[in-house]
Amino acid sequence: MNLKAAVATLVLMIAASLLAFQFLQRPIGRLINVALDPDTEKILSNYQDDLRLLSRLDPENRERYRKQFEGVQERIKYYTVLELSRDQIRNRTQNVLLGMLALILVSSAAVYLWQQGRVRRQLKALRGHLEALAAGRTDIRVGNLGGGILGRIGRMIELTSGVMARQRKRLASMESLGAWQEAARRHAHEIRTPLTAARMELNQLAGYVVKRAPQLDERVSHLKHSIEEELDQLKEFTQQFTSFARIGKPKLTVVEASLMLARFAELFADAWSNLELAATGGNEDLTLVIDKDMVRQVLVNLCNNSSLALAGEQGRVTLAVLPEADGHIIQVSDNGPGIPEEVGARLFEPYTTSRKIGEGMGLGLAISRKIMLDHGGDLVLHKSDSEGATFRLLFPSEEEDDSGTHHGG
Amino acid sequence: MRALVRLLLLSGLLAIGGENEPSFMVNAEHTLMLSLPRELLDRPKVAKMLQSGLTTTFLMTLRARSTSGNYLSEKGTLARVDVRYEPWDEVFYLTLFQFNHQLEKLTIANFDALVDFFSGDKIKLSTMAGFNDLHWIFQLELKVLPFSESEQAQTQNWFADKLGRNTNKQDPNKVLDLMLATSIKRSPVTSEFWRLEYER
Numbered sequence: 001m002n003l004k005a006a007v008a009t010l011v012l013m014i015a016a017s018l019l020a021f022q023f024l025q026r027p028i029g030r031l032i033n034v035a036l037d038p039d040t041e042k043i044l045s046n047y048q049d050d051l052r053l054l055s056r057l058d059p060e061n062r063e064r065y066r067k068q069f070e071g072v073q074e075r076i077k078y079y080t081v082l083e084l085s086r087d088q089i090r091n092r093t094q095n096v097l098l099g100m101l102a103l104i105l106v107s108s109a110a111v112y113l114w115q116q117g118r119v120r121r122q123l124k125a126l127r128g129h130l131e132a133l134a135a136g137r138t139d140i141r142v143g144n145l146g147g148g149i150l151g152r153i154g155r156m157i158e159l160t161s162g163v164m165a166r167q168r169k170r171l172a173s174m175e176s177l178g179a180w181q182e183a184a185r186r187h188a189h190e191i192r193t194p195l196t197a198a199r200m201e202l203n204q205l206a207g208y209v210v211k212r213a214p215q216l217d218e219r220v221s222h223l224k225h226s227i228e229e230e231l232d233q234l235k236e237f238t239q240q241f242t243s244f245a246r247i248g249k250p251k252l253t254v255v256e257a258s259l260m261l262a263r264f265a266e267l268f269a270d271a272w273s274n275l276e277l278a279a280t281g282g283n284e285d286l287t288l289v290i291d292k293d294m295v296r297q298v299l300v301n302l303c304n305n306s307s308l309a310l311a312g313e314q315g316r317v318t319l320a321v322l323p324e325a326d327g328h329i330i331q332v333s334d335n336g337p338g339i340p341e342e343v344g345a346r347l348f349e350p351y352t353t354s355r356k357i358g359e360g361m362g363l364g365l366a367i368s369r370k371i372m373l374d375h376g377g378d379l380v381l382h383k384s385d386s387e388g389a390t391f392r393l394l395f396p397s398e399e400e401d402d403s404g405t406h407h408g409g
Numbered sequence: 410m411r412a413l414v415r416l417l418l419l420s421g422l423l424a425i426g427g428e429n430e431p432s433f434m435v436n437a438e439h440t441l442m443l444s445l446p447r448e449l450l451d452r453p454k455v456a457k458m459l460q461s462g463l464t465t466t467f468l469m470t471l472r473a474r475s476t477s478g479n480y481l482s483e484k485g486t487l488a489r490v491d492v493r494y495e496p497w498d499e500v501f502y503l504t505l506f507q508f509n510h511q512l513e514k515l516t517i518a519n520f521d522a523l524v525d526f527f528s529g530d531k532i533k534l535s536t537m538a539g540f541n542d543l544h545w546i547f548q549l550e551l552k553v554l555p556f557s558e559s560e561q562a563q564t565q566n567w568f569a570d571k572l573g574r575n576t577n578k579q580d581p582n583k584v585l586d587l588m589l590a591t592s593i594k595r596s597p598v599t600s601e602f603w604r605l606e607y608e609r
Binding site (some may be wrong): 048052066069070073076077080081082084088089091093 | 461462463496497556560561564567568571592593594595596598
């Protein structure tokens with residue numbers, strides 16, 4: 001509280017106490033005014049004269065008049081005492097008022113000093129938190145500093161700390177994925193050249209053998225076909241390396257989230273024979289700024305994994321939009337067997353898979369996470385147990401998005 | 410000190426009595442009697458109080474020392490007269506509290522008779538039996554109190570009643586009312602102090 005506010009508060013308190021005092025002493029003042037009014041004395045005196053006269057005219061009721069007379073006399077006596085004590089009452093009233101004001105001043109000063117001390121302590125604590133923030137700590141907990149400006153600063157420090165933690169994690173993930181992408185690009189390049197040469201030389205070799213020994217034509221053709229199948233599989237792997245290495249930047253458009261999920265569920269209803277897709281109702285007005293095709297690829301990868309995890313059994317994938325205070329979430333849940341524990345820790349690393357060798361390279365989730373990171377968000381495993389797995393696609397809030405997440409497109 | 414008093418007496422600087430001053434007389438029973446100046450009772454605020462219906466108290470304290478150094482009483486002597494006007498009967502009721510612890514009640518018919526009473530050597534101050542000193546210095550203090558303690562208490566209660574809050578014991582305003590009600594305290598409407606020479 002600054003000095004100006006303190007003075008204003010003090011003035012208000014004094015004014016309030018004066019008003020309260022005025023209100024309290026109003027009946028007292030009214031009573032004294034009546035007592036001191038000369039007309040009051042005159043009226044009562046006349047009334048006494050009338051009663052005395054009546055008692056003479058009506059001697060039978062003399063006692064009644066006397067009682068009334070004495071009642072009036074009692075009142076006159078009280079008024080006379082009040083009149084005589086007027087200065088004392090006024091002095092006492094002034095003393096009470098001064099006492100109240102002194103009490104207000106002392107209590108105001110005490111409250112002011114207490115608040116100053118409290119604010120000083122809070123500022124000291126905030127300075128410590130800011131120093132920790134500047135030193136790069138990302139686990140800052142300020143605690144409750146109330147709803148005032150210090151409380152808001154404290155919450156902003158916590159928020160900044162949280163954003164820093166997320167950005168650091170994203171950066172680390174992106175650096176890691178970047179290294180993997182570079183390795184994949186080099187592998188693809190290194191494999192593709194000898195692969196092409198091998199295919200050409202296989203054709204030359206088959207032609208040469210058949211020319212020299214036409215009787216081996218059928219046998220050579222069979223062997224050539226077998227070798228070409230192996231080379232095709234190698235080519236497919238190379239293409240997967242290439243697609244991982246060449247994930248493009250998102251081309252952002254505004255998309256109605258619920259509508260997008262509903263269309264996905266409709267379009268891909270027959271894509272997996274053992275999966276039933278369902279988009280649950282959500283906030284109709286919620287929009288996301290995303291690359292629709294890339295996010296769809298993430299959804300396809302997740303559904304593909306669910307289908308494979310079900311191993312031919314029938315299952316269900318539920319898609320939902322969850323609005324959150326600090327961003328938006330698309331949640332993908334299945335009712336499969338969940339993620340094996342040994343895979344969980346390295347789930348999003350490239351080449352991590354629970355499938356047999358030759359049945360997949362384990363790049364789907366790595367690609368999906370890379371896409372989400374490129375959106376300024378993330379892909380996380382929210383829950384996994386025997387009743388199924390739930391993945392969450394986290395999209396940043398517009399504020400956080402504007403504050404530093406780089407988008408391509 | 411005594412020499413100084415003697416000097417002052419001789420030089421006539423001390424009051425020796427007059428129309429606006431009390432006078433003293435020792436009667437045949439050696440009782441020192443006091444007369445108050447008529448002017449005192451004619452003062453408007455005193456006259457008004459006397460006819461107000463409240464109990465007006467005349468409180469007199471006498472310190473008397475002879476020029477030879479004898480005291481009538483070391484602590485002084487007290488006399489008190491309570492006057493209450495009864496407006497229905499139009500009479501004054503007097504209660505005299507005397508030095509010998511005797512109580513005397515009188516009824517006086519009108520204001521003039523009351524003035525005559527106070528100025529007529531009727532107030533017994535002290536006995537002078539056993540004192541042969543001729544020259545005395547009297548210091549008389551007079552206070553006229555406008556109402557009695559019981560009337561003060563009654564008015565305080567009435568005042569608190571009229572504020573309408575003292576019936577509720579939990580009322581926080583009761584403190585304020587009490588503070589204001591107890592500010593009703595009797596203080597003298599007039600006070601006098603005389604130093605007088607008296608010669609038997």
